[in-house]
Amino acid sequence: MFMQELDTDVLIVGAGPTGLMMANQLNKYGIRYRIIDQKNRRSLYSKALVVHARTIEMLEILGVEDKWINESFISKQLNFYYNDESLFTIDFSLLRKKTDFPFLSILPQSETEKLLENNLPAETVQWSTKLIDIQNHEDSARATVMKGGEEYDICARYVIGCDGAHSKTRKLAQMPFEGESENITVMLGDVEINEPSLNNKLSLISTQRGLLFFAPFQNNYTRVIAIDFDKQGSNFPEEVTLDEIQASVTKLYPESLQLENPFWLSSFTASHRQVPSYKDKRVFFAGDAAHIHNPLGGQGMNVGIQDAVNISWKLAYVLKYHLSPSLLDTYQEERKPVAQDVIKATDRLIQVMSIQNKYAIKARNKAMQVFLNNHTIQKKIASRLSQIEVDYTFTSFSKQMRKRTEAKKSTTGERIPNIGLHTLRNEKSDLYDLLRSGECLLLVYTDESGLPQVKEQVMKALQVFYQKVGDFLTPVFIIQNDVQGKNDNDEAIYFDIKGEVKDRLGLSNGDVMIIRPDAYSLVHTSSNQAGNLKEALVNYFG
Template sequence: MRNTVDVAVVGGGPVGWMVACELALAGVSVSVHERRTERVKQSRAMTLHPRSLEILALRGLADRFLARGLPLPTAHYGVLDTRLDFSALDTAFPFTLFIPQAVTEALLEERARELGVDIHRGHQVTGLRQDPEGVDVEGTREGGTFRVRARYVVGADGARSIARTLAGIPFQGTETTMSLMLGDVVFGTLPDQPAWTTVNEHGTLMVAPLGDGRHHRVVMNDPLRSGVPVSEPVTLEELARSLRSIEGSDFGMHSPLWLSRFGNETKLAATYRSGRVFLAGDAAHIHLPAGGQGLNVGLQDAMNLGWKLAGVLRGLAPEALLDSYHRERHPVGASLLRNTLSQTALISTFNPAGLALRETVSALLTLPDANRKLAEQIAALDVAYAEPPLPAPPGLDTVSGLPGGRLPDLILRGTEGASHSLYSLYSLMHEGRWLLLRREDSAPRPALTAAWAEWTNVVTADIPAREKDWGAWTSLWVRPDGHLGYVAHGGTP
């Protein structure tokens, strides 16, 4: 088998599907190559955070996920007693969405199929060879081999990424120093509440219902078992024994659906780009899954990369735009590792000093500003990009403190003609294009260059509620990923 595509995506998990959807939406030919023949049934990740729901809403997909998940107004930081309050965040989605990773993956694959993505299961990539014009991807499949010629390759193939290895990108950080246990089980009896956490001198415990009406997820850090290699299987008796040690009872645990062990290996790719090969998701960053952030950051990597690749491949942006992917997302990955390392310290020290530290930090989180800061960090609403990815279009510029930050789903008031209807910002961005938002009285209005015109929707509207924040703006240019690109004030457009 041999074919030619614009982009070959290695890995058919949620991140791979997300980047494939972004590319296909823009009319770019894309193929996904997944080594597994069937979709994974188990779900490591169980949560979508506000920013992930925002980027799904930017493409008109959020309702599909909201219909399958359970909104929760709080989240934990290091399993502290004081929870993070997401209900106070400036977003249309002030909650975490409890939804199994398997459902997230299925919904994104469904969207990829709707967009005509070329999907290949049972494809094990074994070789990548770059030249100035593209990349030859080679591998094995049932009954033979395959070869794909692509202009670019995206490695979204997880922590043991073959794409990263073949591209020669160093993966730097720390190895596993402790292991935790996970089990999806049925309880014979339950405490008063269906979900709870316990931290004491015997370890850390988190329990939550899986949403199927029968199974609960149990996650434990038992210091007596934290030295067991990740490769050693977990048994139901081992899980029950640790639960009795921490909680005093195993609540009649039985019928395990899935038992697993995972570690705190923490690594970051030295670069997210090597020539024509890019990394996204766990291929670029791995860590203890504290706060459920890995999948979410991966989806956000995918959107950032997708629209940039599409713009370059369609001839609407210079190839230099692709350099901004590493420049913008690598610092986000580094911040993610710091965040999860700090939580690791909170959930893995069971001596009096460690328990005292937990009490202190938990008390600090009762302060609204401290709570909001960490909630925004977990939710990824604090991400802002310091430098614009492209030179400013004619008549627009960057203004300190504004461009680069994500925009919530602002309510706009149409002002053109006789229409004064209200609609949302995100509803204008389902096509994955730039959005030029102009006030009715803004002048002059220079013509867009051909490339910008082909890549930009122009809307005349106002944002009454944001007047105090942005002053006398006349035009806002919003990136396809919902971050503010450029602003014009006063006499500019």
């Protein structure tokens, strides 16, 4: 029996962190969407734990970052050991000049999902709703789903597969999942431990017989990940129990350590895989449905959430402002190489940390102690892990704009950090607060004497742009002056009191920058090169 057809603009399949972030973004833009999941409720278990700085920046733009930080265990360091010998420590506090979040936020995936779902209107997620089939057409997609034993169709302009490593969306689209197993099976458990030194830091311990990872989180619980070289392949236990993990920890940890009161036990075989295309007509793939890799570095959930941010604002612009669907092609061009880099890095890391030859181990340990305790290298590693180093400067559009524009400190495709500003009434504000509207920002840096003329010219040009393209470009005029005595209520004017716009973004008098909704630079040029702005907008937005 078929129920009445339900129509929507976007159907999101999967209500994990990627799908829920997708829903939050579309909800912000007022786009019609539905989100379904075959589970009967959100996850009760911790699963992914680490939330990195760039992801928290996306949550800040969404306006919910305080909830994450308040609920999280905060770690500023990731410590690497060989047995009980310290190899090196990644110090995330070295990033304090690059981001407002120079740390690792440790929060169970169940809590991440709870916070994201609670930020949506009540009962938005359609639980116990299973995807059965997809008819993928050039202008729409029709999904057949089942709920309560009854089937019905949902006709959507787009379907986004956010349904994980075993994605039904991907399988129905007959999209290959290319890659291979890393032939390493992992045991993990969320337990209480009796070692105070492990309760306040993240630690990765390698030995000749395996690897251990400890990550403390809420309610005195610690995530224990064990890779026991003696329990691989046919020797891996049929069922992961506390006793099995305890036996491996006893063998691998250099001191006596007791695991107690398990909340969740699991296992998996590490693999790295990726779809060849992130899009098939009207179906897109994001998160684990598009790419998977081993868990070292805690990258997976973060990459998925940022996939969702990237495709969601572009979908919203195509649907809301009727832009060319070619904008959606930039999703794969930008995000696929990011996942490829993560796959390579995590595969390389697990190979290096899994060396068993004692001479190779000695050489590796010495090299790590010599080279990886350098602050410059530390900062580079921390930047990569926290994903604040991710940019889109490698895309064809970015390369084209660099050829057209004069050299600037911030170039097309680079991440834009949050910058403090002041209103005319000396009230604090910042760039990410302005990005909360979901619109692109048109930053114009000028002195006070030139403001009236510049503002008049920009507003006239914007009126033409709004009529011909869409009203998704918000002007922000920034002046480096003292704000005392200013009573003007013009909400488009801000002051760069601390010089952050000048120093961190590299804007000088007469410069113009367009910032995307996901806090990446679209173009940075001079106001006397208006043709570059027009070209950037036309070429990127079609």
